[in-house]
Amino acid sequence: MPSLGRLHLITDTRPGRDPLTVLRAALAVARAELVVQVRVTDDATDREAYDLARRVVALCARYDATCLVNDRLHVALAVGAAGGHVGADDLPVGAARRVLGATAVLGATARDPGTAVEAVAAGASYLGVGPCHATSTKTGLPAPIGPAGVRAVADAVDVPVVAIGGVTAAKVPALVAAGAYGVAVVGAVSGAADPARATAELLGALGC
Ligand SMILES: Cc1ncc(COP(=O)(O)OP(=O)(O)O)c(N)n1
Ligand SMILES: Cc1nc(C(=O)O)sc1CCOP(=O)(O)O
């Protein structure tokens, strides 16, 4: 299984955002340390997801960075991504593992230790854990679990824990101290005036 980067950038495809421009800026700074998760809005077509994902795979390949695809595992396979990420509304982790194969990177969302242990037993190779802090990027989330919630999950599993939800560079040290291996962000990079600088700040906070 490929080693996992510690900074995960999730594409922001909301209206007015320019995910590929943001990605180019982030890749130039983070290079192989970056994991890019292609996440499109639920109303996007598979063709739109495919078109974005194949462009992201090509950009990542220039830097030896990792591309994952959120939810749509057939798109991950179609574009030759390194793997995918699933949550409670997606294929179960075991089924996702069967789809992607034994060597793919497979992330699963876990908000508590019990779910985390089950996800790892079913084949998850890392866990997305959150929401750590309040976020306006995604609606319908439960209350933030904070660093203590991250610690509870990290103590229960032996795969990398990637903290997500309202993560900024300033919040990274407490999350790492709680056992997070890495962080996943949307707004901290996509919403920054200078995405390259924001990427550098996140990497610095991670100690990369
Ligand atoms: C790294 C990471 N962690 C959690 C999620 C959330 O996945 P999910 O719960 O399936 O929600 P959607 O992203 O599909 O709306 C994630 N994408 N990445
Ligand atoms: C896509 C997503 N999933 C979350 C979860 O907790 O499952 S939080 C989130 C959005 C993260 O965006 P930002 O970095 O802008 O807060």
Ligand SMILES: [Mg+2]
């Ligand atoms: Mg999902």
